């Protein structure tokens with residue numbers, strides 16, 4: 451699949467139109483990110499922000515009830531400037547609409563200006579995407595300068611994702627569609643490309659048999675919070691693995707792209723997704739672990755179990771934890787297991803990629819029976835750092851070796867402000883840069899691999915395993931590693 455180059459509409463005035471303009475994502479992420487873009491002069495001079503919601507608010511009520519009360523607290527204190535905030539608020543219009551009612555789009559058409567670049571940000575449930583796009587088209591609001599941003603998860607399985615893609619594709623060319631995965635907007639994730647493809651030292655070693663295994667962990671301490679309505683239907687595999695973790699896996703595993711052009715990068719990620727070994731029912735039973743947190747203590751605070759959280763249906767089987775072993779069937783990665791793990795209410799918040807290099811074929815040093823290999827730990831969150839574990843001689847008379855870290859603290863190396871992922875990606879949308887967004891075939895390939903796992907779990911009739919909040923998940927997740935002679939990074943420190 452190729453994408454025609456994005457239309458050159460960035461010079462036009464901008465109408466940023468946010469569906470779901472009164473929702474969680476808007477006040478937590480999108481509006482604070484737009485404020486930051488405005489503060490740093492990254493919005494086109496003649497920008498307006500049209501937020502859409504069902505609440506019967508006037509513009510003034512939207513500003514006071516929503517912007518001031520809900521969105522403002524999510525702006526970093528040190529970045530807040532009252533005069534800039536007032537100017538930012540002046541960009542806003544609130545449009546009260548029922549997005550399923552075609553008549554209401556006339557109201558939007560009245561407010562939106564002609565000859566502008568319209569960016570439609572669909573921060574709603576994906577079930578609404580098709581209707582919204584059809585209605586926008588009927589109201590004559592889509593033209594060659596328009597763009598649409600689709601929030602994840604796009605669909606709940608392959609068929610629904612295809613259906614949405616087809617429906618959206620009737621009105622927008624692929625080059626106008628921005629499927630967002632905010633992990634691709636993280637500075638650290640973008641830096642992974644530089645680490646891999648900008649440093650010749652890693653190139654020759656970045657493959658089997660020099661790499662023995664790869665671990666990708668995205669652990670969160672938060673629970674489901676107020677999102678049970680969404681989360682319980684979704685679960686960790688759809689919420690995190692199908693998108694964020696697979697995207698990280700792609701960046702670790704992809705071949706060097708021929709350039710940084712959107713299609714060059716996305717072609718390589720697609721090849722990785724298509725090379726993922728499909729999981730059979732036996733693989734699913736052996737190589738995947740689902741968990742659900744029970745009451746415990748996280749960061750010193752007693753917390754409820756998932757089943758006791760507000761709005762979680764009795765006896766819910768939604769997984770809040772997943773660990774699995776994946777394989778990539780290609781020359782570079784033959785027989786190298788990729789261990790993926792994510793969970794809520796875990797012991798600590800950490801997102802990291804651990805590249806475990808193979809051991810020496812033979813060691814001339816006494817090693818007390820331990821066989822160390824080198825290990826590269828790329829921490830994405832909460833701190834951005836890269837550590838290379840190497841062996842050094844322990845001071846003393848013998849030749850004993852111990853692992854020590856070559857430590858690169860990127861916070862110290864660069865003191866510049868790091869834009870938050872949504873800010874960076876919104877600016878990409880405004881400037882028509884597609885590299886860090888998913889293409890249709892990529893997204894569908896990710897679903898094609900993930901869906902059998904969901905089906906396998908449903909067929910097995912088993913419940914997710916309980917794990918105490920504040921731990922690193924069910925014991926079965928360690929057993930999964932042990933079978934491969936591996937341990938999760940925190941177990942080997």
Ligand code: BG6
Pocket residue numbers: 670689831
């Ligand atoms: C979102 C998920 O996509 O990513 C959330 O829907 C999750 O459940 C969040 O908490 C994690 O993002 P981050 O940037 O905090 O790691």
